[in-house]
Amino acid sequence: MSTATQGGPGLPQERRLVTEIPGPKSRELFARKQSAVPSGVGTTLPVFVTQAGGGVVVDADGNSLIDFGSGIAVTSVGNAAPRVVERVQKQVADFTHTCFMVTPYESYVAVCEKLNALTPGDHEKRTFLVNSGAEAVENAVKVARNATGRQAVVVFDHGYHGRTLLTMTLTAKNMPYKHRFGPFAPEVYRAPLAYPFRWPTGPENCADEAAAQAIDMINKQIGAENVAAVVIEPIAGEGGFIEPAPGFLPKILEFCKANGIVFIADEVQTGFARTGDLFACEHEGIVPDIIVTAKGIAGGLPLAAVTGRAELLDAVHGGGLGGTYGGNPLACEAALGVLETIEEEKLVERAGHIGDVMLSRLNSFKERFAIVGDVRGRGAMVAIELVQPGTKEPNAAATAEIARRCHAEGLLALTAGTYGNVLRFLPPLVISDELLEEGLSILENAIAGVA
Structure with a gap:
């Protein structure tokens, strides 16, 4: 199976070395x-x-x-997908920016409607748009804290969530992401991840034992009643493409539901067809309360989204969400082109x-x-x-x-x-x-x- 050539007129789909690398x-x-x-x-x-x-x-x-990199999972539909190029070229000739919070435009709403329909779960949803995955994660945590009235956030070993103060805190790896950049944000706690290859008692025990340890840690060290959100990547990206042992994510989700904790799926790297499902959560039937997307959403233009249960997102006061560039019209048109490409090219x-x-x-x-x-x-x-x-x-x-x-x-x-x-x-x-x-x-x- 091959696919159509992209990247401008006649860009040959071949490896060609004419100098040393780099030249x-x-x-x-x-x-x-x-x-x-x-x-x-x-x-x-x-x-x-x-x-x-x-x-x-x-x-x-x-x-x-x-x-074999796709700009770290950004250009999943190609660097110059025809539907993306066509939409962006038309939009840039019409207008490049107004700020959606000042004078809105239809493409922002259209992207939100698409994400509400396509993300896991058939409950009523709301979506708002920002610029980057880190910004989306931060906003998801804001929404969860506002809705629950709680402060604590639980993340997992090997997780990566961004480079801003809060998301750098959520990220597990010190070098190069956290080294000498502290102090970090408070009320963030880290639990074990079900890492089958490195689980001490073997992969067959990984899901049950990791979930039990994580839940025990939350109950003993934090108190489930104090936890606003659990934030987790369905497949840990920067941590090494770690696919949690089957059953681990459902157990964590069940615990969250039982204790009024908002389950936030960070699908910044895994979203938009990358894993063989439209979203990686679908593999085990996970329906998150909030799903965070970016990277592959707009074919290389800066865009990210927070999609979640309507009652959570609508609970935020007017003006509490947004940003000057969030949902830029060029990026919104690109996102619509990406979604068309994913569907039409299967x-x-x-x-x-x-x-x-x-x-x-x-x-x-x-x-x-x-x-x-x-x-x-x-x-x-x-x-x-x-x-x-x-x-x-x-x-x-x-x-x-x-x-x-x-x-x-x-x-x-x-x-x-x-x-x-x-x-x-x-x-x-x-x-x-x-x-x-x-x-x-x-x-x-x-x-x-x-x-």
Whole structure:
């Protein structure tokens, strides 16, 4: 199965290396970046992109690289999806901004209507739009605290929720997200996550034991009656694409329902067909009280959303929610184009197919290479965890070297994980099968060279 070419007229869907990676023009631009941009703004692969679409990115030197990153799950429908481009081009000629809180426009309402209809659950919902995943998470917590009159928020090991003060506090990993940026926000508590590969008594016990420990911690250390919200990623993203053991999320949701706690699903990275469902919650039938989305929502334009039970969101006083740029009309039109593309090109099913192809190849690597400790994920959101052979000791050095070799051969691959030892793969859902297989072969050679 292949998909249509994207990315402007005649952008070839092929890997093409005409210089070393990065090439001379990219190196020149990177030198400019170093003198103009703080070093704290890191770069995974310093190739400067001039065009992208389908399954490739083209750099300033004319190299065409296979994209297994999608801008960290943002360009799931491609970097230049025709429906997105058409809608944005029309909108930019009409007007670029009015501020929805001053003089509104229909596209904002249309996006909210779509999300109310598409997100899990058939209860009455409300949606409002902001700029980023972190901003959406913060607002979801505001809504939960307002509705419950409580303050405590529970998050989980290996979770990532953003870089603002509150979301940095919610995030588990110190380096690089929290290091020397404290003090952090109060009333945030962390519970164990059901991490099957690393659960001490084995994956078969993981869901029950992790849920019991989390609930015990909440009851003893906080008091369930003091908890406003539980915030969790259905698949932990930056933490290493950790898929909680089956049954864990339903147990946490059941506890929340029994104790009046708002269950917030952070689907910033997992949403919009990425995992083979429109939303990752659907895999276990989870219906969150609030669902937070961003990244893949608008094809690369800044947009995020908070969607939740009408009684929760309507409880906030007038003027308590919003922001100057939230739901910018260009981003709203892009989002409508993304949703059309997902439906018309059947990208939910496409993500499932990509997952089948990738997991089959990655599991074969696990059988052959002792440094591949775990293969996991769903749909087009999959990962491998690298270990010291014969152990579960994290192997961050091998992970970095494999990524470097992939980059040198024209495959854009990302790392992740609490221990820095996970290679995560987020190909565009419109990538062709040919590019997908070629990328996996590059990865295989890189692992073989390191192993």
